[in-house]
Amino acid sequence: MLLAEVARATQRLADAGVPSPRFDAEELAAHVHGTERSRLHSVADAEFDARYWEAVARREAREPLQHITGRAFFRYLELQVGPGVFVPRPETESVVGWAIDAVRAMDVAEPLIVDLCTGSGAIALALAQEVPRSRVHAVELDERALLWARRNVEGSRVVLHHGDAREALPELTGQVDLVISNPPYIPLGEWEHVAPEARDHDPELALFSGEDGLDTIRGLERAARRLLRPGGMVVVEHADTQGGQVPWIFTEDRGWADAADHPDLNKRPRFATARRVAR
Template sequence: MTPSTGSAGPSTGSSAGAPRSVLLAEVARATQRLADAGVPSPRHDAEELAAFVHETDRARLHLVADPDFDARYWEAIARREAREPLQHITGRAWFRYLELRVGPGVFVPRPETESVVGWAIDAVRAMDVAEPLVVDLCTGSGAIALALAQEVPRARVHAVELDERAVGWARRNIASIPEGTRVTLHHGNALTALPELNGRVDLVISNPPYIPLTEWEHVAPEARDHDPQLALFSGEDGLDTIRGLERAAHRLLRPGGVVVVEHADSQGGQVPWLFPEDRGWADAADHPDLNNRPRFATARRVGH
């Protein structure tokens, strides 16, 4: 999307004694520019970028006085207007109770994945296991692995990622929180990794690539042009990686262990069928996200 050619500078008509006029007026103008560019959440992003540039938070924007207006705000707005992800501009992403470092080369965690992790956390807490053993396949930034380590205090988490640049981001995030000491990062193929854990794992979780190759032109520019292709696309129907994850999860899980796999809402009803009873699975089911759209599938490993 070509950025707007409208004015990129601050207004000059602020009146004395109105310390909130300039910044909030510029946020309003920025909101319109982002909306015209097709940004899905223009007001939120305009405010978030203003808070980032002025080193405050959105709730305190009204406290930024006129003389403190930073012209770098318009540089940030131009980048977002061109559909560069908000998180690449700020260098951070929020995920559950975590602040993660993200940027070019790593998939930006999405809010819908938080409900996937919430289900997994509840499932692990319900297990009668003193120190749950968890594997996060296709970890990307490490968001899922770190959330599980943080919210299940005795869990030991192994995170696997193939892309070298993403591994670098995950390594930084793991080092940034105390619970990261219980996360072991592995640079390797999620489908063949960790044979030493075969039959021992309590929970396998993954947010894998699941977009069909045929949908390339319909993917939002923020993802298509900035997220790693390896983290997005997976065969003609988008399910190639999930088919491989079914075999990997079956190999890794102990009897009674659980697999949790995110998928596209359009794939609701398809993914549970990839975990059939005749291959050692039970209770395969789909679950909705907070918008009541099918978002992830779960199944329980049975047999020996």
């Protein structure tokens, strides 16, 4: 019976325009029945939980899957998420992967890393986990997002700070090996084109940033320039439509070298990097 209900739910979600209807229908069934997607076949007909249709209706209304289940997966992490915090996206995993490789290539025993606009803490936690000797600081301005970040970083090596990413951590000026950020980058005029899951549920502070979407990134350039030591790296995610624009913010006359764009797994421009040079 459960698999038949999942098939019905899949069709309902597909009709509602949900991008991954089968996956979401299965994930909701697994969540409600306290099992894994791979074990749904073992749930007996008598165990079918009518709360499943409540969860399906919420997803049908385009509430994010992660808000319904209360969890999001990011690289090797399972994070707590919900209303008030940006849900980490799979495309950001490639940004973190590049950063991890860059830090590992540095001749630094205990690299100092700063994650600006941390949201749920996903990036900071992934770096702390996969670069074991790193010292990681994470900064978040939004108080609601900060509550989720605190839950996620509890017991980790990540040091969480409440503040404006553009002015954060003056005590670390000139000492940081890597600055990384997934900032807001959607132009204000693109509001109506944003998927309902993000537009109606992610915090606006995590989505929109000025007329061209680059206001926050311009501020992050100044912050990274202040925080990084010579030879340190900055990694900033951006929209795939902003490929070619962000590297031009990290110009030579501002103290940067090797500014470049990089693609995500779908070969779309997804993040920019640059190296801090001595002035």
